[in-house]
Amino acid sequence: MLFGTLQLSTSAPMELIDITARIQELVSAQGLEAGICTLFNPHTTAGVTINEGADPDVQDDLIGALRRIVPRDYPYKHREGNSPSHVMASLTGSSLAVPFVDGSLRLGTWQRIFFCEYDGPRQRSLNWYIQTG
Amino acid sequence: MLFGTLQLSTSAPMELIDITARIQELVSAQGLEAGICTLFNPHTTAGVTINEGADPDVQDDLIGALRRIVPRDYPYKHREGNSPSHVMASLTGSSLAVPFVDGSLRLGTWQRIFFCEYDGPRQRSLNWYIQTG
Amino acid sequence: MLFGTLQLSTSAPMELIDITARIQELVSAQGLEAGICTLFNPHTTAGVTINEGADPDVQDDLIGALRRIVPRDYPYKHREGNSPSHVMASLTGSSLAVPFVDGSLRLGTWQRIFFCEYDGPRQRSLNWYIQTG
Numbered sequence: 001m002l003f004g005t006l007q008l009s010t011s012a013p014m015e016l017i018d019i020t021a022r023i024q025e026l027v028s029a030q031g032l033e034a035g036i037c038t039l040f041n042p043h044t045t046a047g048v049t050i051n052e053g054a055d056p057d058v059q060d061d062l063i064g065a066l067r068r069i070v071p072r073d074y075p076y077k078h079r080e081g082n083s084p085s086h087v088m089a090s091l092t093g094s095s096l097a098v099p100f101v102d103g104s105l106r107l108g109t110w111q112r113i114f115f116c117e118y119d120g121p122r123q124r125s126l127n128w129y130i131q132t133g
Numbered sequence: 134m135l136f137g138t139l140q141l142s143t144s145a146p147m148e149l150i151d152i153t154a155r156i157q158e159l160v161s162a163q164g165l166e167a168g169i170c171t172l173f174n175p176h177t178t179a180g181v182t183i184n185e186g187a188d189p190d191v192q193d194d195l196i197g198a199l200r201r202i203v204p205r206d207y208p209y210k211h212r213e214g215n216s217p218s219h220v221m222a223s224l225t226g227s228s229l230a231v232p233f234v235d236g237s238l239r240l241g242t243w244q245r246i247f248f249c250e251y252d253g254p255r256q257r258s259l260n261w262y263i264q265t266g
Numbered sequence: 267m268l269f270g271t272l273q274l275s276t277s278a279p280m281e282l283i284d285i286t287a288r289i290q291e292l293v294s295a296q297g298l299e300a301g302i303c304t305l306f307n308p309h310t311t312a313g314v315t316i317n318e319g320a321d322p323d324v325q326d327d328l329i330g331a332l333r334r335i336v337p338r339d340y341p342y343k344h345r346e347g348n349s350p351s352h353v354m355a356s357l358t359g360s361s362l363a364v365p366f367v368d369g370s371l372r373l374g375t376w377q378r379i380f381f382c383e384y385d386g387p388r389q390r391s392l393n394w395y396i397q398t399g
Contacts, residue, residue: 001300001301001399003300003365003367034134035134036134036171036264038302038363038365040365040372042372042373042374042375043374043376044316044317044318044324044374044376044377049223049227050223050227051177051222051223052177052219055211055212055213057209057210057211057212057216058177058219060210061209061210061211061216061219061220062216062219062220062223064209064210065216065217065220069202069203069335070331070335074334076327076330077323077327077330078321078323078324078326078327079321079323080321083323083324083327083328083331084331086318086324086327086328087327087331087332089316089317090315090316090317090358091224091357091358092223092224092226093226093359094315094316094362094377095362096227096228097171097227097228097363099136099171099173099260099262101136106175106260107175108174108176108177109175110176111175111176111227127365127372129365131264131301131302131397131399132266132399133134133264133265133266133397133398133399168397169267169304169395182356182360183355183356183360184310184352184355184356185352188345188346190343190344190345191352193343193344194342194343194344194349194352194353195349195352195353195356197343198336198350199353201340202335202336224357225356225357226359229360229361230306230360230361230363232304234269239306239308239393240308241307241308241309241310243309243310244308244309244310244360264397265267265399266397266399
């Protein structure tokens with residue numbers, strides 16, 4: 001198993017950052033033919049997801065929908081004020097399986113990989129693991 | 134790593150299609166003892182999930198709940214009119230890990246594997262990857 | 267691939283149980299250096315998630331948010347009365363990928379692994395699979 005960490009800077013309270021090119025780059029750098037790259041987000045107020053990247057409106061609509069699904073204006077118990085961000089992290093999940101074949105990510109035509117900031121802006125990291133067995 | 138693609142036809146705007154038998158069949162066809170079959174959905178308005186298959190009402194209730202969680206009647210920015218489908222794709226996720234031992238899927242008693250159509254009817258594909266390491 | 271099953275007892279209708287120490291223990295017991303431990307929940311009214319464990323209020327807020335996202339008081343078709351639990355299972359997902367390096371789980375500072383009971387109290391099991399390839 002190969003592994004490493006990417007660093008990211010986010011610039012808004014909620015933001016989807018397209019990291020597809022960076023994931024393709026790190027997979028290419030290993031010189032492997034086929035396998036699965038697991039992206040693991042080590043934060044509890046952020047996430048990772050795969051969705052459409054062609055029209056940025058889709059990203060805005062996803063952020064808007066998450067805000068309506070987990071509204072800020074509720075008497076949450078957690079005092080830090082970021083309970084909605086924690087809930088979003090569990091809704092979208094902590095990791096992604098990204099397959100690659102012939103060294104290329106096997107994503108669908110419209111799919112892009114996004115790091116999801118739910119409580120930014122912050123410095124974030126994203127761990128990756130590649131298994132070829 | 135072994136891999137391939139399944140083809141599916143969906144017949145409704147939203148639909149859960151039980152693909153458990155097809156996944157068991159493809160795993161059996163490889164003649165492997167134990168491993169994990171990763172199902173990767175390459176579409177941005179569809180998904181994959183594992184849930185109860187015995188009572189079809191559960192599938193209807195899941196579709197109904199997703200429709201209430203991400204209602205159609207909202208001024209989304211994305212012009213194609215399928216923003217709710219994109220949001221549902223991120224809520225249920227782009228892939229599933231399905232373990233098998235002695236050539237048999239290790240699902241719970243009531244569990245079945247479903248392809249989730251969120252913007253049908255369409256021709257869809259589903260990619261699979263088997264790792265045994 | 268190594269694999270096994272953990273047993274759990276839940277004590278409430280909805281409950282998050284921190285299983286991080288048990289997962290670390292089972293990983294340590296295998297004496298492996300690096301790999302991914304896939305936790306697979308075989309139940310259709312339960313789940314697994316990774317979130318903050320330091321402040322138990324976060325767990326309460328997550329349970330409360332799921333209850334509002336999938337309310338009990340709706341005319342669901344499924345007669346057993348636990349349709350919301352099934353929906354929650356699909357929202358948080360059936361499995362988790364938990365990486366480990368040098369025998370230690372590679373979680374973020376605040377991350378803990380939780381078994382999610384959505385229809386308890388019950389006796390539950392959780393399957394694990396470790397791949398090192």
